[in-house]
Amino acid sequence: MPPRLAMMSQVDFDGPLARRLWNKCRRESTLSKYTPFCVCLACGCLDIDTFRCYIDQDIHFLEAFARAYELAAECADDDDAKHSIIELRKEVTEELKMHASFVKEWGGEDRKAAPVSPATVKYTEFLLATASGMIEGLNLATPFERTKVPAYALGAMTPCMRLYAYLASEFKVAIGPVYGDHLYKTWIENYASPGFEKAAERIEDVLEKVATTLTGEELDTIEKLYNKAMKLELDFFWSQPVGQKTVVPLIRNHNPAVDRLVIFSDYDLTCTVVDSSAILAEIAIVRAPKSIPNPDPDQPAEEQTIRMTSAELKNRWGDISRQYTDEYEDCIDRITTSRTDEFRYDDLCRALEQLSAFEKRANDRVIKSRLLKGLNFDDIKRAGEHLIIQEGCFKFFSTASRNERLNVGINIVSYCWCGDLIRSSFNSAGLLTQVSIQCNEFMFEEAVSTGDLVRKIESPIDKVRTFRKILGNYSTDKNNFSLYIGDAVGDLLCLLEADIGIVIGSSSSLRRLATRYGVSFVPLYPNVVRKQKVLTGETLLSWKRLSGVLYTVSSWAEIHALVLGC
CATH class of the missing domain: 3.40.50.1000 (HAD superfamily/HAD-like)
Structure with a gap:
């Protein structure tokens, strides 16, 4: 048993940091794509008001994302790292413009935006607290300790980019080569595009760079932040108010009074x-x-145990x-x-x-x-x-x-x-x-x-x-x-x-x-x-x-x- 465990442990330390962290969160990424919201979005039958509500929530999140980059850049003590983080923030600005086009395409310009949901608040507060250096179990009081904030912040932000790229690519595979009249084709194409994949890889590369000098204990903190961010992403998708009948999960359609x-x-x-x-x-x-000792010659053959x-x-x-x-x-x-x-x-x-x-x-x-x-x-x-x-x-x-x-x-x-x-x-x-x-x-x-x-x-x-x-x-x-x-x-x-x-x-x-x-x-x-x-x-x-x-x-x-x- 111990040799196998040792082998598995060694595998965990192979490869880039972001890839290792992503692989450890496969459960959360799988559960996310099976949420009623994501399944309905993937097939193109998601109620339009539900999608508009989601876009409103995502805009709140992206605004927090941009602010988190600003806070992280302020703590960076390396000019290259600071520049890289600022460039990442610019990409969020472009994504917000893309969301503005979504709002226009799906005809929600004149409507009143949905209030921020509890799941969105929980996620954005976690993100901004992390980028501000307020991390559970840590006291980042000195200037030197605060230079670790960019790594912690990116650890909490990286899974969002990777998850969106993953979900969109899974949706695209599920739909097949012919979209037909798919209502959310633009959304899927944007997040499944080579450009967005490169954006996800860029934040992962910056995370790798700013984490190179961290200790094992500090890398464990990044893993915890990454994992928590993935769980909050899952909660975010699960909390989207899907009122229509859905295939999944089976429990949603289960009436314990009549079903077993x-x-x-x-x-x-x-x-x-x-x-x-x-x-x-x-x-x-x-x-x-x-x-095996030699048999006792005085013992009958039929009594000897072979x-x-x-x-x-x-x-x-x-x-x-x-x-x-x-x-x-x-x-x-x-x-x-x-x-x-x-x-x-x-x-x-x-x-x-x-x-x-x-x-x-x-x-x-x-x-x-x-x-x-x-x-x-x-x-x-x-x-x-x-x-x-x-x-x-x-x-x-x-x-x-x-x-x-x-x-x-x-x-x-x-x-x-x-x-x-x-x-x-x-x-x-x-x-x-x-x-x-x-x-x-x-x-x-x-x-x-x-x-x-x-x-x-x-x-x-x-x-x-x-x-x-x-x-x-x-x-x-x-x-x-x-x-x-x-x-x-x-x-x-x-x-x-x-x-x-x-x-x-x-x-x-x-x-x-x-x-x-x-x-x-x-x-x-x-x-x-x-x-x-x-x-x-x-x-x-x-x-x-x-x-x-x-x-x-x-x-x-x-x-x-x-x-x-x-």
């Missing part, structure tokens, strides 16, 4: 960074003796793993010989029955090898507590289970050999009572594994049967809406039978097999934008099970944004 959200998720490589089978094998190898050294276990596990990989690829090749452009679920089920038979034979091989015999329950529990979880995964489950507006059921459906490993993992996050876990189980004698399994879920067919059974067990007094999150071929049938099937990760075998049977993989965000554009009637009805369409995401933050919003 049923969440399903795979575990290995969906929730976790590494596969649990490798963890269990590693425990067995580490705990095995380095050498054991393997750690080296023998490692070699045996390597052989079994290689055999599994080779035979799995052969099986996938056999069931992907035919191809159809039409989605054919029944044909896919028949193909996966062949894979199911293979998976069960592979488990037979592991059990007969006795590789998993002798594992101590406490070792398994500790391993579960320290498993590396995908960023945002447990936060999503925790937030969903605590949300009073949701009637939610959370179910883990997994091939994992050992349910105790999963339970320990969820228990370490305080989530054990919030989830139902369905998987295989180790058999134990006096807290030591026998090497046998209670085999419950070994194949795609087993998984989808379990999925159907769980869904059927929920009472019919409410509308059950299902969401399944998975990453591999084993999840395919469940993904397709759920109202929304979300694929996280990039399994080549999943895509290769599924596309052969007419399944389409589409990025979630552009699809959300398209659904918003054509939205009529009930929003949940726009998601259809067994449609042959699966939605791809790059992180759990996207799933969180879709379901729960900010």
Whole structure:
């Protein structure tokens, strides 16, 4: 565990400062683009009065931005830095002129400007306080200490520029090459332009220069300011008064009196960074003796326990793993010989029955090898507590289970050999009572594994049967809406039978097999934008099970944004 953490920590220090800070705020940038305001703006259907209100707020913000540059320049002790900051301020002046053209284009010249919103006030006050040297936990009293203010101020201002460039480019990708009669084309083109991208890069370059002499502690302060600015940006977009019906978040359209959200998720490589089978094998190898003493000649042969050294276990596990990989690829090749452009679920089920038979034979091989015999329950529990979880995964489950507006059921459906490993993992996050876990189980004698399994879920067919059974067990007094999150071929049938099937990760075998049977993989965000554009009637009805369409995401933050919003 420690070597991996050390490696991850080292990555954090690679690359330019602004890039590192931006990468650490991917969650906030993702949540921002999924806000009702941004989704409606992206598709061009945002109510015009909402957009005008937003422009009014943004003008207040840009005026504060210009003032913050002035304050930062006053504290700069380097002529080059001062000049660079003054030049950045000039760009804000140009952006304010652009906003004046927005006001003219969208016909709001004669109307009364909207009052400043609480979210705008909170953001601008934070910005001006930072540029004035009033930073929580710091006392910048001396002239020398105040020379650090430009770096702190730019740390709070840089994420705004980068976020706008990011959002506009994401909107442009979601819309595609043809804008048609898109109402907000000018706005998107301005912020997605090479010119604005260069402006974002310029402020990042100036931040890099003014931060070169800072200590590690001072760089930590910049990171905190950057992160807070991103959170305030998210609050700013989330607070825009969108009164129209929206596709996202799902909770916005959820009536707890009549609706129930049923969440399903795979575990290995969906929730976790590494596969649990490798963890269990590693425990067995580490705990095995380095050498085996000669057997007692006076003991009957049938009473002698046959054991393997750690080296023998490692070699045996390597052989079994290689055999599994080779035979799995052969099986996938056999069931992907035919191809159809039409989605054919029944044909896919028949193909996966062949894979199911293979998976069960592979488990037979592991059990007969006795590789998993002798594992101590406490070792398994500790391993579960320290498993590396995908960023945002447990936060999503925790937030969903605590949300009073949701009637939610959370179910883990997994091939994992050992349910105790999963339970320990969820228990370490305080989530054990919030989830139902369905998987295989180790058999134990006096807290030591026998090497046998209670085999419950070994194949795609087993998984989808379990999925159907769980869904059927929920009472019919409410509308059950299902969401399944998975990453591999084993999840395919469940993904397709759920109202929304979300694929996280990039399994080549999943895509290769599924596309052969007419399944389409589409990025979630552009699809959300398209659904918003054509939205009529009930929003949940726009998601259809067994449609042959699966939605791809790059992180759990996207799933969180879709379901729960900010």
